[in-house]
Amino acid sequence: MKQAYTPAELMVVVAAREIKDREVVFVGMRLPLIAFAVAKRLHAPNAIGFFENGVVRDTPSASLLYTMGDPPNIEDALQCCRMTTVMGLMQKGEVDLGFLGGAEVDRNGNINTSYVGDPSAPRVKLPGSGGAADIASLARRFVVIIEHNDRRLVERVGYLTSPGNGDGAHWRANEGLPRGGPAAIITTMGVLRFGFESGEAYLDTIHPGVKLEDVKAKTGWPLMVTPVLKPTPEPTDEELRIIREVDPKRFWTS
């Protein structure tokens, strides 16, 4: 029998599988920190991790990180440097993949982490971009990790912090963005990917035990679904073992 796992653990595993061997990954915070460790130890041993505070790593940190500036992320780093070093290489096109979170993501993969309501008199002031808008603008592709409900997966973001496909597939090129765009949205209910022609998100796999009608009901736009919908592959015992080694108190993965 398969081991039980939490939605966060499944999301970490799906995120880890997005990382291919030898890729340069802008790792970010929270779940992607653990996804990077899983990928490094299993299928992507030669992946390189970039952290926007100015850290380059070829190994996951020896203990769990609460932030990218924690001392274990510095010890045994490949390089400690300035932010402009890692951001500059990303602007040059040398970062394959970046991970992002958000308060809202829309059907074209645009992300809001700034304001709910009118920016001059916001109903909710969110923390802001951090490096997210840069990763969305400049990485070769990006992946969003977010809880699935219709307040978070919306028809159109109220404020576009981090650019996805704007209002369609050709928007990025028209705006002058050099490359990139959203590759996937990993949620608590499934994995969405993006149509090449439309630039719009569709449901690609559904998490085990989740009903399609519930996914549709909890998505803020009429969600397109792949013709042959398959379940998201479950975490293997080995993947779960690594996650629980990395996050033993389940600070990020409970």
Added chain:
Amino acid sequence: MTMRDAIAQHVPDGSSVALGLALEALIPFAAGHELIRQNRRDLTLIGPISDILFDQLIGAGCVKAIVAAWVGNVSAGLGYNYRRAAETGVPNKIHIEDHSNFTMALSLLAGGLGAPFIPARTLLGSDILKTNANLRAAASPLDGEQVLLVPALVPDVAVLHVQRADETGGNHCWGNLGVSEEGGLAATKVIVVAEEIVGVDVIKSDPNRVLVPAHRVTAIVHEPGGAHPSPVQGYYGRDTDFYQEYHTQSQTAEAFEQWRQRWIGAIGSRAVYLKLLGAERWRALAVKDKKLAAPANFSAT
């Protein structure tokens, strides 16, 4: 110089102050708390992210404007004081100039280079360009391609927390640097806060580890533990519990007022703050092992 004197002499009301330039590490909390203790007003805070330091200064009513990419509590979530100020004008309204981390870095880099602006390819199509009037897209005069123009930023003061410094202003910082170097070169005045004061010979033994050259450092403050709860590589780790506690203890303006009284108002210095934190907790955060860099030979002969 004491922290009290450094802040009193170099950071008057209305200053623009760059803080937290190494991002989650080396945040000059002691300097921020002294700004609150001296009741500074109308500050413009500059920094990519600040973890909870900007939130505290906003809650204490010290802030007129924020120029930042992110303000909140990195491991715990939103910053409640930031939300209150932006949403309801409590304790006062603040002006927010939205940035991304990269545009903050490029603004300070341009400031340090003496360049009017730096062109970039980030944020094109982002609404950040709509709410920050200082950032704009334009056609490059070289090839007509759209580029983002990121104007230079010159803070009145940058406060940099480092591992060690000497009496003349020489300083060593290690670990990730974020935009420390850019901020230190851009700012008009630089206050260096150090865990340890060492001889000039120690700093000169490794000139590659210097953040800002001594001649442009305005004041040196010896303040052990001055970055707590943020980490200082080789000295102490991050007190993540403290950030969680702050999160629950700043949910309302009244609760924050109590937090501020306890951790800032009722105490006059960082030494007293560390006593309040407790010897056991402070010892548990201390770095115990040694992992020394290999020496580099700088000899000319």
